[in-house]
Every structure is written in structure tokens, then in C-alpha cells.
Amino acid sequence: MTDNAQTEPAIFDNAVLEAAKVSKAWPFEEARKLIKRYPDGKRDATGALVPVLFETGYGPSGLPHIGTFQEVLRTTLVRRAYEVLTTDATGTPAPTRLVAFSDDMDGLRKVPDNVPNKDLLTANLGKPLTRIPDPFGTHESFAHHNNAKLRQFLDRFGFDYEFVSASDRYNSSAFDEALKNVLRHYDEIMAIMLPTLREERRKTYSPVLPVSPTTGAVLQVPIEVVDADAGLVRFTDADGSVIEQSILGGWSKLQWKVDWAMRWVALGVDYEMCGKDLTDSATQSGRIAKVLGGRRPEGLIYELFLDEKGEKISKSKGNGLTIEQWLEYGSEESLGFYLFREPKSAKSLHVGIIPRAVDEYWQFREKMPAQPVEQQLGNPVWHLLRTTGYRGGAGESLPVTFGLLLNLVGVLGAGASRDQVWSYLGNYVANADPAAHPALDTLVTCALAYNRDFIAPTLKRRAPAANEAAALAALDAALAGMPADAGAEAFQTVVYEVGKDEAFGFESLRDWFKALYETLLGSSQGPRMGSFIALYGLANTRALIAEALAV
Incomplete structure (x- = not known):
């Protein structure tokens, strides 16, 4: 575990343990499959209790992406749920292990689109991935480079896992007996x-x-x-x-399906999930595992991630988000939150979903302490706080939503700085010091990057129509009579009153807010205007209105 280790106690009270037994949260549902598999715990030939083995697989023929990362996270969620369900009267759970297995003995069949020195890989097509030079020039092989990238991020998130390399197992003869077993059952396979x-x-x-x-x-x-x-x-x-x-x-x-089955039997794997595209592979591998004298692991068949075009994410195409990209534009916690939810539903995975994921994470985190224990166990934050050691605890909140932060940075422009943003946060946040609000400070950096790359290039303020200009003038006049520290609710009331005035001819308040966003912010969507005025500052907002009226 890393320094951001679990902040919650390892021993749960009886209310949590009882609620977990009937919780419908998917990690508990999955964990109950293992309870059914081993009613008295997993035991060896002598009857001694041994760890239940969870496994995740990675094919290092391309750079790891979030689709790879999510499997480790989701498997860990099930692992922790199983430990809760098996906690005894002394507070001790059944033992578990998690193996992150890299299939790096596989022969390279195709050169990925998102790597340098493609000619180097082309010249080595067909060879095991650990016997191909690293096109990045940093490791002893292409597989070693990609394995290192995977482990770097698993370590960053504080996962408790054991890394196992297929090449190490094949080359060291650790799989020799398992390979002989395959030959003995060659005809059956x-x-x-x-x-x-x-x-x-x-x-x-x-x-x-x-x-x-x-x-x-x-x-x-x-x-x-x-x-x-x-x-x-x-x-x-x-x-x-x-x-x-x-x-x-x-x-x-x-061969892939045989290798998967051999691995399950040789390592004694009890749980491994996979994507919907491997449903048939899991079925055939399960039959082969039985022939080899073993048993198919329990597991979840999850739906695949899709890119912004609705296409399946592929390592070789490089069309998915990398973990680095998410962490540049959003927080670690938001990534975990997004991956937790609805694993059996197909989900888009592109930069456009990050802002909402950030704000929804904090909404769930803030409301958790007030929830009854049954609802807490269905809250993604409850699971995440116990899974990879996310910082902080339940009940914490952000003084400013990420969406509002993005609107502020959007108005400030692509050249906005961290210090500049914090100076504006002083209008809205008590003790506006980055050291006092580390989570918010992280999101300030993310917002600046997101605005630079995705928002600023698309913003374009339009001139207000005649009725809109009249309404803006009325709003400016109303704001002129208010104190600078009137607060978000007072500013919001004034905005509503102007929009509801029939003299300006808005069919609905929605039309009024749309006009505000398009003429002041340059976007068709925007924040709660009262909160924006409080954050951006009364004088600055009036200057923004003046700019719009001067167009």
C-alpha cells in the first residue's frame, strides 16, 4: 500500500456486517459467489485455511489504458467486499490474494498505432513480447516497458497486488508441469x-x-x-x-483459451472477471480447466468501454483514454467513482465525461454520513474508501463544484494561472489557501488543463438580441445596488427576478439562462449564476455584462 492508505478502520461494527449480508451492491453480490464456492473458506489438502486468489489479466501488446486499470479496481472492490462478508467475531477476514498477471509471453501479432519506432516492432512480429526490443528505449523489452507503465499506476492508486509475468513462469519452468498436463490431455482439449x-x-x-x-x-x-x-x-x-x-x-x-485455463489451474485462481467480448473464451476455457483437473473461477462479465464515436476501445488503436489523460483533467477519486458504477452497462470513456464524474463523486461523498447503513453500502464512496486508500473520509465536501470551477477558468481564458484562480476563489471560499484545500487545489490544476485543451478553443460569446440586452441591462442595474458580499443565494434571486419579468419576453427561465451563458460565458451550458457571480465577483460580473452589451 502507498502513503494514501485506507483511512477507515479494518474492523466493522455489527450493523455493517449484517447489512453487508443482504446488500444489493454489485461487489457484495459478486463476493457471495465465493462464499457459495467455499462455505467454510478455501482450504488446502491438510484442511488449513488458505487465501482465496483473485486474478486480473493484462496483455502488454499495447500501452495500458483505463480498460486495463478498471479490471484491477473492480476486482479489488470484490476482494474487499468478500473480506467484509467473511469477517469473524474477532474482526479478522478470510485471507485473500490478488495477482495481476501479464500475458507477456504472447507473440506480437500487430504493431500498435500509438508507439514510436514501428519498424523495430515490425521486424520482430511473432516473437514473445518480452523478447522484442523496447521501441521507447527505456526498458529491456517492449513488454517490460508496458508492464512498468501498468505497475506504475497500480502503485499510485495504492492497490495491494502481486505482479506475475507469464514469461517468467514459462522461462523459469514454473509452468512445466502444467504444460505436460496439457499434452497429456491434448486430444480432449x-x-x-x-x-x-x-x-x-x-x-x-x-x-x-x-x-x-x-x-x-x-x-x-x-x-x-x-x-x-x-x-x-x-x-x-x-x-x-x-x-x-x-x-x-x-x-x-x-494458445489463448488453453493458456487461460492452464493458468487458472496452475495458480489456483478463484475469481477473475472479463469483458463481454471474452464470454465465449471464458466458457471454453472453463471446459478446458475441468479437463485439466481444475475449476473455472467465479467472475463477472462486464460490458465494454466505448470511445466518443461509440467504438470499442482497443490497445492497438489507442482510441481509449489513458490513465495519464484522466489524471491530467480529473481526480483519482473521480476515476474510481466512474469505474465503480454499473459494470454490466456499456459506458462511454472519453474526456467529456470527466467533469460530471468529478462532481458526482463529491456529491456521493458528502451525503454518505447521513445515509442509513444499508444505503452507505450501496454508495460507491463507501467501497472506494476501503479499496485503494483514497484520501480523506466520507462527509467531506468541495466548497466549489468542478463545473463552476471550469466556468470560472473559461471566463479567465486559456492563459489563466493557478494563483489567479485562487485569487477569485477568495470571493467564495473561507480561508482560500491551497494548503487548506488540497483536493480543491488538485482540481484547480485539472480545470486549467481541461480549459486549455477542450473549453477555451470552443468558447465564443455571441451578441445579445434586443430583449436579451435589455434584460442584461436590468440585471446590471439590480446588481449595482447590491453589496459585493451579498452571497450566492441573493445574487441568484435577482437573476431569477429579471428572467421572470414578462417585459423581456423569455418564454421560460431556461431561455434566460441560455442567453446568459451564450453572451457572458461563450457556452450553451453553464453554472448556477448566483454561485458564479459570488465566485467571479460582483464588479467582475458587471464588467462582463458591460462587455456583452458593447458588442
């Missing part, structure tokens, strides 16, 4: 897989992919089992020569 394949693919399919002794590539060729107990197979190499070779010690890689 083929009987499972062949009916699922197209006729042309059946001719070349093999559960075991040998590594060519001449090119070093992972070969998609049929094999003949020579000696299962010795791990020997026969195959035709890329140059046409017939090779008899061991598949042990890093000289092979299992």
Missing part, C-alpha cells in the same frame, strides 16, 4: 476447441504454440505429441524443416 473453429482454422490449430528455434517466433502450426511426460512435440518450422523439441522452459506458449 482438441475435442473441445475444434468444433468452435472455422473449417480452415481447424487445419492449423494447436493448443500448444512452439517457439521456432530459428526465428524465435511463436508459431501457429500443428504439433504432434511425442512424449507428454517429457514435454516433447514435433512440428514443422517456418523454413520447412521438421523439428522435435521440448515445449518446456520457455520454448512454447499455449
Whole structure:
């Protein structure tokens, strides 16, 4: 765990433990699958209690994105829920482990779009990812670079996990016995897989992919089992020569569905979730795991993330948000909040959803202490505070919403600075010191970046229509008679009164607010105007109105 470790106590009171047993929150629903799997806890051959093993998988053929990260977060949510459900009278939960498994022995099939030195990768297509030079020039291989990026962010968020590399397991012979087991059940595995394949693919399919002794590539060729107990197979190499070779010690890689099943059995995995696109893979891998003497893990089939065009996010396309991008424009907590909600529903994942996620996180966080315990267990914040050690506690609130902050920064322009924003926050926030409001200060930096890249280029104030100009003049006159510290509610009342005046001809207050946003802020949407006036300052707001009337 990192320094931002859990702030909540590890021992829960009886009310929480009882409510958890019947909570409909999805992490508890998933955790109950494990309770059913191991009613008396997971035990070894001697009867001793052993950790329930949670696993997440990562294919380092491309840079990690939020789709990769979310699987670790969501699995951890289930892990923590399971620990709550298994907490005994002494406050001790059943033991658990989380393995983040990198499938870095896989052969590179396609060069990703979002990496440098593509020619370097092209020259090494087909080779295991850990045996391909790093196009970024920072690590010993392409896989080592991508694995490091993943671990960097998992560590930043304070996840408790064990990193396991497929290449390490294959090369060190740790998987040798499991590979021999695959050869022993070769015919049974083929009987499972062949009916699922197209006729042309059946001719070349093999559960075991040998590594060519001449090119070093992972070969998609049929094999003949020579000696299962010795791990020997026969195959035709890329140059046409017939090779008899061991598949042990890093000289092979299992085909995807077989590899997944082998891993479940070899590691003893009890829980692993996956995306909807892997539903069939999970089914076939579960059948193969049974043949190998194991059991398919419990797990959640989650819906996929879509980009702003509605297309599936892909590592090779690089069309999803990176974790760096989210953290540049939004907070860590908001990312966790967005990933928590509705895992079985498809969700858009692009920069446009960040502001709302930030504000909704804080809304849920602020209201949690007043909720009965049953509702608290359905609150995403309750789970997040116990999952990755997010800073702070429930009940805290932001003095300014992120949406309002974005409107302020939008008016200040693309060249606004952090100090400038804080000077305006002094109109609205008691003790307007970044040190006193670290969460808000983080969002000031995020708002400046978001405005620079996405808001400022699109803002365009229009000239007011005649009736709108008259209403703006009336609003200015009303504001002129108010003290600068009148407050957001008083300013909001004046704005309402002007908009409701039939003399200005607005069909609804919505039309009046739309006019304010478009003429003063340059956007079709905006904040609660009373709050904006209090934040931006009375004199500054009147100057903004004067600019609009002068157009």
C-alpha cells in the first residue's frame, strides 16, 4: 500500500456486517459467489485455511489504458467486499490474494498505432513480447516497458497486488508441469476447441504454440505429441524443416483459451472477471480447466468501454483514454467513482465525461454520513474508501463544484494561472489557501488543463438580441445596488427576478439562462449564476455584462 492508505478502520461494527449480508451492491453480490464456492473458506489438502486468489489479466501488446486499470479496481472492490462478508467475531477476514498477471509471453501479432519506432516492432512480429526490443528505449523489452507503465499506476492508486509475468513462469519452468498436463490431455482439449473453429482454422490449430528455434517466433502450426511426460512435440518450422523439441522452459506458449485455463489451474485462481467480448473464451476455457483437473473461477462479465464515436476501445488503436489523460483533467477519486458504477452497462470513456464524474463523486461523498447503513453500502464512496486508500473520509465536501470551477477558468481564458484562480476563489471560499484545500487545489490544476485543451478553443460569446440586452441591462442595474458580499443565494434571486419579468419576453427561465451563458460565458451550458457571480465577483460580473452589451 502507498502513503494514501485506507483511512477507515479494518474492523466493522455489527450493523455493517449484517447489512453487508443482504446488500444489493454489485461487489457484495459478486463476493457471495465465493462464499457459495467455499462455505467454510478455501482450504488446502491438510484442511488449513488458505487465501482465496483473485486474478486480473493484462496483455502488454499495447500501452495500458483505463480498460486495463478498471479490471484491477473492480476486482479489488470484490476482494474487499468478500473480506467484509467473511469477517469473524474477532474482526479478522478470510485471507485473500490478488495477482495481476501479464500475458507477456504472447507473440506480437500487430504493431500498435500509438508507439514510436514501428519498424523495430515490425521486424520482430511473432516473437514473445518480452523478447522484442523496447521501441521507447527505456526498458529491456517492449513488454517490460508496458508492464512498468501498468505497475506504475497500480502503485499510485495504492492497490495491494502481486505482479506475475507469464514469461517468467514459462522461462523459469514454473509452468512445466502444467504444460505436460496439457499434452497429456491434448486430444480432449482438441475435442473441445475444434468444433468452435472455422473449417480452415481447424487445419492449423494447436493448443500448444512452439517457439521456432530459428526465428524465435511463436508459431501457429500443428504439433504432434511425442512424449507428454517429457514435454516433447514435433512440428514443422517456418523454413520447412521438421523439428522435435521440448515445449518446456520457455520454448512454447499455449494458445489463448488453453493458456487461460492452464493458468487458472496452475495458480489456483478463484475469481477473475472479463469483458463481454471474452464470454465465449471464458466458457471454453472453463471446459478446458475441468479437463485439466481444475475449476473455472467465479467472475463477472462486464460490458465494454466505448470511445466518443461509440467504438470499442482497443490497445492497438489507442482510441481509449489513458490513465495519464484522466489524471491530467480529473481526480483519482473521480476515476474510481466512474469505474465503480454499473459494470454490466456499456459506458462511454472519453474526456467529456470527466467533469460530471468529478462532481458526482463529491456529491456521493458528502451525503454518505447521513445515509442509513444499508444505503452507505450501496454508495460507491463507501467501497472506494476501503479499496485503494483514497484520501480523506466520507462527509467531506468541495466548497466549489468542478463545473463552476471550469466556468470560472473559461471566463479567465486559456492563459489563466493557478494563483489567479485562487485569487477569485477568495470571493467564495473561507480561508482560500491551497494548503487548506488540497483536493480543491488538485482540481484547480485539472480545470486549467481541461480549459486549455477542450473549453477555451470552443468558447465564443455571441451578441445579445434586443430583449436579451435589455434584460442584461436590468440585471446590471439590480446588481449595482447590491453589496459585493451579498452571497450566492441573493445574487441568484435577482437573476431569477429579471428572467421572470414578462417585459423581456423569455418564454421560460431556461431561455434566460441560455442567453446568459451564450453572451457572458461563450457556452450553451453553464453554472448556477448566483454561485458564479459570488465566485467571479460582483464588479467582475458587471464588467462582463458591460462587455456583452458593447458588442
